[in-house]
Amino acid sequence: MNLSEKTLKYIDGLIPRYPQKRSAMLMVLHAIQEEQGFLSKDAIEWTAQKLEVVPMAVYEVVTFYPMFRQAPIGRRHVKVCRTLSCALRGAYKVCDSLQHELGCGLGQTSADGNYTVEFVECVAACGSAPVVIVDDKLHENITPEKAPDFAAKIKKETTVSLPPSRY
Ligand code: FES
The missing domain is CATH 3.40.30.10 (Glutaredoxin)
Structure with a gap:
């Protein structure tokens, strides 16, 4: 998945602030959505790998919170x-x-x-x-x-x- 250096650096700095990697999930997803406009399948799988959880755990969060989008929005x-x-x-x-x-x-x-x-x-x-x-x-x-x-x-x-x- 293509993320800017800036976002990658932000995410890498974020994760160690939490007692468990998975606890950073909301913030990681926000950062990706901020850059890409929505959360693609690739983004969800990348997040799962990064946080060492199964992709379904990320899907559960993405589909629960209405602020997360799985498709691009209009201009x-x-x-x-x-x-x-x-x-x-x-x-x-x-x-x-x-x-x-x-x-x-x-x-x-x-x-x-x-x-x-x-x-x-x-x-x-x-x-x-x-x-x-x-x-x-x-x-x-x-x-x-x-x-x-x-x-x-x-x-x-x-x-x-x-x-x-x-x-
Ligand atoms: S009800 Fe508070 S801004 Fe709409």
Whole structure:
């Protein structure tokens, strides 16, 4: 598996900090996902070998935690908060609208590879609910009524200057 020198060095420095190698698993997986955007079969097997566990032990962790992905995400990552304050102010309708406008299902990537829409839990901006995070930027008060225009803005930004692939 191809990992940068920097990530390899980070992982090699990380593992000895734990009493057992396997205890470093979450941090190792985060580091790989940060660099590669998702956790491939190769990455899972590499992690298992590195931590001296069977691959199934790594699969169990990867499939348990929703923050780990086993497929690449789109170039624009759209995350809709669905916790109480946002849900009460229409987050589910916002999410439906964004999926419709951006052409992808929940947790899926649009056919052009540009957009992935997902739910996330509370991002601590409840006073400005509903909130949506696009890439790493927080957008407040994205009500169901505003969602179509908001999607159009994301599309325009993507067309005008498509950010480089995140990974
Ligand atoms: S409930 Fe959405 S930010 Fe807290």
